[in-house]
Amino acid sequence: MERPGNGQPNKKGLLERLRAGDTIIGDGGMICEMEKRCYVQTGFWTPEVCVTHPQAVTELHREYARAGADVLQALNFFANESLMQELGIKQSVEEVNRAACRLCREVAEEKGLLFTASLTATPVFEKGGSREEVVDSYRQQLKPIVEERVDFIMCEWLFDIREMELAIGAARETGLPVVACMTIGPLGDRCGVSPEQCALRMARAGADVVGTNCAVGPRVCLQTLHRMRLALQREGLQPFLIGQPIGLRTPEDGRTMIGRPYWPLACEPVTITRFEANLFAREAYEEGIRYIGGCCHFRSYHIRQVVTVSVPRTAAEPGGLVVCSVTVLWTGRAMAEELAKERGGRQPEAASRLGCWGGGLDRFSEPEVQSRVGRQHWAHVAPDLHTLGDQSPAQHFADWKSALKRSVSVDY
Ligand SMILES: [Zn+2]
Numbered sequence: 095m096e097r098p099g100n101g102q103p104n105k106k107g108l109l110e111r112l113r114a115g116d117t118i119i120g121d122g123g124m125i126c127e128m129e130k131r132c133y134v135q136t137g138f139w140t141p142e143v144c145v146t147h148p149q150a151v152t153e154l155h156r157e158y159a160r161a162g163a164d165v166l167q168a169l170n171f172f173a174n175e176s177l178m179q180e181l182g183i184k185q186s187v188e189e190v191n192r193a194a195c196r197l198c199r200e201v202a203e204e205k206g207l208l209f210t211a212s213l214t215a216t217p218v219f220e221k222g223g224s225r226e227e228v229v230d231s232y233r234q235q236l237k238p239i240v241e242e243r244v245d246f247i248m249c250e251w252l253f254d255i256r257e258m259e260l261a262i263g264a265a266r267e268t269g270l271p272v273v274a275c276m277t278i279g280p281l282g283d284r285c286g287v288s289p290e291q292c293a294l295r296m297a298r299a300g301a302d303v304v305g306t307n308c309a310v311g312p313r314v315c316l317q318t319l320h321r322m323r324l325a326l327q328r329e330g331l332q333p334f335l336i337g338q339p340i341g342l343r344t345p346e347d348g349r350t351m352i353g354r355p356y357w358p359l360a361c362e363p364v365t366i367t368r369f370e371a372n373l374f375a376r377e378a379y380e381e382g383i384r385y386i387g388g389c390c391h392f393r394s395y396h397i398r399q400v401v402t403v404s405v406p407r408t409a410a411e412p413g414g415l416v417v418c419s420v421t422v423l424w425t426g427r428a429m430a431e432e433l434a435k436e437r438g439g440r441q442p443e444a445a446s447r448l449g450c451w452g453g454g455l456d457r458f459s460e461p462e463v464q465s466r467v468g469r470q471h472w473a474h475v476a477p478d479l480h481t482l483g484d485q486s487p488a489q490h491f492a493d494w495k496s497a498l499k500r501s502v503s504v505d506y
Contacts, residue, residue: 108165108208108246109271109302112334112384118208120338120387121158122397123308124169126358128154136358141173142185144193151194155201157394162401162442163387167248168198168211170239174231176217188238195242210273211239213261214251225260232264246271250307250338250389253277253284255292262299273336273385274301279310280318280348289318290325297331305336308389309350312366312374315339317348320381335383339374341366341391360487361391369472371396372450399450401442 111118125141128134133143133150144151155166172178173190183190195211202209213235219228239247247265249272252258258276265272274296282288287295289306296304304326306318319337326333343364344351351357356364366374371392378386388396452467465471 105206105208105245107271108273109334112303116384117379118385118387119162119164119397119401120336120385121155121161121163121166122388122392122394123341123390124151124154124167125171126390127393128169138181139172140181140183141169141171141178141190141194142183144169144190144197145185148193148197151197152201154394155198157444158397159201159205159207160442160444161394161398162444163207163397165208165210165245165387166198166202168194168209168239168244170194170211170235171251172214174214174216174218174235176231180217187234191235192238192242195239195244199242199244208245210246210248211235211242211244212248212250213265214249215253215257219254219257219260228257228260229264232261233267236264236268240268240270244270246273246302248273248275249301250275251277255283255285255287255295258292258296259299262296262301266300271302272300273303274299275305275307275336275338277307277309277350278318279306279314279344279350280321281350289321293322293325294329294331297326297333301333303334303336303385305338305383305385307336307338308340309344309352310339310348311342311344311351312337312339312370312378314344314346314348316374316377316381319378319383323382334385335381336385336387337374337378337383338385338387338389338392340389341371341393341396343370358390365391366396367472368395368399369451372399373473375400394444398442398444401445 106114108118125134125139128143128150129136129139131150131154133147134140151169158166168191170191173187173194175187178185178187178190191211195209198209198211201207213232216223216228216231218231236247247268247270249258249261249265252261253276255276258274262272262274276283276289276292276296278289278292280289283292293304305322306315309315310318315337319335323335340351342351342361343366344354351361371388375386386400388400449467451469451472455466456464458464
């Protein structure tokens with residue numbers, strides 16, 4: 095497949111940077127964030143938003159860039175023909191994929207970042223289509239994606255390793271680097287293929303970077319990636335590792351968020367805090383993961399936290415990233431203080447001037463708020479679910495009038 099030249103001739107590629115020891119920071123979940131902003135519909139996850147509301151997509155790319163991401167991902171999620179037909183989307187596959195890539199590329203070039211676009215699960219595969227039909231569907235998407243000069247191809251939101259292998263095969267035809275993320279936790283893919291086997295099969299299919307995206311929260315994602323890493327090591331395979339979990343706490347038994355009754359519309363109570371994003375990045379780095387980002391419910395402030403706190407940038411790399419000094423991790427001093435020197439003063443565009451562990455709260459007049467500055471507080475405080483109510487919305491609002499009578503004496 096013919097590839098036009100890159101718009102940033104001096105930019106280092108993904109693999110070049112990874113081989114040089116950099117750690118790449120991804121962006122957050124585009125489609126969920128667009129849903130929260132009322133531009134797309136839940137369930138339809140309509141990718142034509144890139145055509146209908148391009149300014150909203152551009153603004154979100156810019157936010158992730160300001161947060162310090164090294165890679166921006168085009169919003170071409172689900173933009174394959176069979177799915178678009180099912181959803182009744184009137185735009186063409188070419189139009190949506192091209193528009194998504196252009197919006198993303200404009201911001202990436204403006205900020206000097208890498209950019210990518212994705213291949214995801216297709217109804218063609220789900221309905222038992224042939225290998226050729228599935229691969230043709232991916233090739234149809236890849237044509238505009240490659241013509242718009244992405245830096246690499248991201249295969250993600252794939253639940254069956256067999257479909258992943260087809261996606262990797264199609265992506266490899268472009269000659270671009272291929273990143274492959276199974277959307278799984280420790281229970282493996284839909285057919286019960288283990289994380290270990292998925293990792294080996296992605297690597298053997300030719301993916302340069304392998305790991306997981308979405309599905310499970312940061313902690314369970316780490317457990318899954320740990321098993322993948324050990325399996326790859328045992329077999330002498332050495333792809334780079336990627337982790338882009340969902341920004342929610344998910345059950346320790348490995349079940350994915352999709353199985354929770356409150357997914358996808360009532361997930362706010364289990365959304366991770368910015369400090370959990372930070373701690374995830376730390377642990378991921380120590381696990382040897384060198385492409386660290388987020389998927390759904392990871393918002394721009396989570397990414398900023400990842401960059402600001404956990405990954406000091408090399409002074410020579412304007413787009414990003416990372417060499418993390420393990421020696422600073424457990425000193426007990428505030429993380430931001432520790433790493434400010436390591437970063438040589440480099441910060442994301444949107445970094446807080448006052449530090450990322452609650453800096454600035456000491457300006458409040460209330461002493462109890464003033465005391466909430468520093469890692470010691472924010473790494474150890476937990477949401478007070480008993481006070482805030484671990485109840486359903488119906489329980490929460492039931493009997494509020496009688497509760498008022500019990501708690502307040504109204505006397506006019
Ligand atoms: Zn996701």
